[in-house]
Amino acid sequence: DSGVTQTPKHLITATGQRVTLRCSPRSGDLSVYWYQQSLDQGLQFLIHYYNGEERAKGNILERFSAQQFPDLHSELNLSSLELGDSALYFCASEPGQAAEAFFGQGTRLTVV
Amino acid sequence: EDQVTQSPEALRLQEGESSSLNCSYTVSGLRGLFWYRQDPGKGPEFLFTLYSAGEEKEKERLKATLTKKESFLHITAPKPEDSATYLCAVQGWGDYKLSFGAGTTVTVRA
Numbered sequence: 001d002s003g004v005t006q007t008p009k010h011l012i013t014a015t016g017q018r019v020t021l022r023c024s025p026r027s028g029d030l031s032v033y034w035y036q037q038s039l040d041q042g043l044q045f046l047i048h049y050y051n052g053e054e055r056a057k058g059n060i061l062e063r064f065s066a067q068q069f070p071d072l073h074s075e076l077n078l079s080s081l082e083l084g085d086s087a088l089y090f091c092a093s094e095p096g097q098a099a100e101a102f103f104g105q106g107t108r109l110t111v112v
Numbered sequence: 113e114d115q116v117t118q119s120p121e122a123l124r125l126q127e128g129e130s131s132s133l134n135c136s137y138t139v140s141g142l143r144g145l146f147w148y149r150q151d152p153g154k155g156p157e158f159l160f161t162l163y164s165a166g167e168e169k170e171k172e173r174l175k176a177t178l179t180k181k182e183s184f185l186h187i188t189a190p191k192p193e194d195s196a197t198y199l200c201a202v203q204g205w206g207d208y209k210l211s212f213g214a215g216t217t218v219t220v221r222a
Contacts, residue, residue, distance in 0.1 A: 002155065033209065043156070043199065043212040056207045090155055098143055098208045103155035 003027065004104035006091050012110045018079040021107045025072055025093030031055075032074040033094075033101060034066055038087040049074055050096055081111045114139040118200050118213035125190050125220045133185040133216045135200030145183050146210060147176050148199040156199055190220045 003026035013019055025032050034046040045058035049068035060066075063081075068074040078085060088108050092101035117136045125131055137145065144163050148156035160169045162178035169176050173194060175186040185198055197217045201210040 002157070004155075031208065035210075042214045043201075043210075045209040045211070048207070048209055056209055058209060088153075092156075092210075094208075098203060100146060100158045100161050101210065102158055103148075105155045106153075108153070 002102040002104065004091060004093050004102055006089075006104035006107050008107060009105065010108050010110075012112060013081060015081055015083060015111055017081050017111075018077065019081065019109065021076040021078070021089055021091075021109075023074045023076070023091030023093075023104060025074070025091070026102055028095060029093035029102075030072065030096035031094050031101075032068055032072070033092045034060075034074070034076050035090045035092065035103075036087050037090060037106070041087075043090070046076070078109070083111050085109065086111045114202050114204055114211035116200055116202055116211055116213035118198075118216050120216060121214070122217045123219070125187070125218065127191060127220055127222050128189045130186070130188045130190070132187070133198055133200075133218070135183040135185070135213055136181060137183070137200070137202045137213075138181075139202045139204045139211070141205040143203045143205050145178055146201045146203065147174075147183070147185055148201065150197045150199055150215070152197075159198075187218065190218070192220045192222050194218065195220045 005024040046060040048056040092103045094101040147159040160176040197215040201212045
């Protein structure tokens, strides 16, 4: 158990819908990262938050947004969902010193 | 942009048959190189961080080494429970994100 908790584990939704994925980082970790893993793309960096502030953006679509709350948990919002958004979404956390990141078990999103 | 290439894509080993996985990288200033293990449908599990050329780290049957252009993950006398996808990632000095390779899927037969 990495100490990073993601909910829900599985999500099935229709095209055009909006979903929210939640991540609770390890106790004391200030940095949260979101990654997308699809069969043909591998693990792709989406966005990084540190202590509530956005620090870096990767290949994140405009339909996707995220935030980190004062209690340090983070949410990834995906809207106007398309079939191609089906993937595993992982959250990772680390203390904020560019140390090794620990990953949650992921949310498997299926868009039908 | 940081690039990571892992080879081979897949590796089938007999139990006890040692082998090595390769990770080649290009990054504008390496902050760290990371190895993770991932089981199907699970999140990546942290194995090692290497920071400078010549560095080596070991954990049970796994040993990771780093040069200026590549890293190797050596699996010594593997067991079936070592079957997994092994991911390599680099972190540059520009930001803290990890850039991952596509992984090497290792299958160890008893």
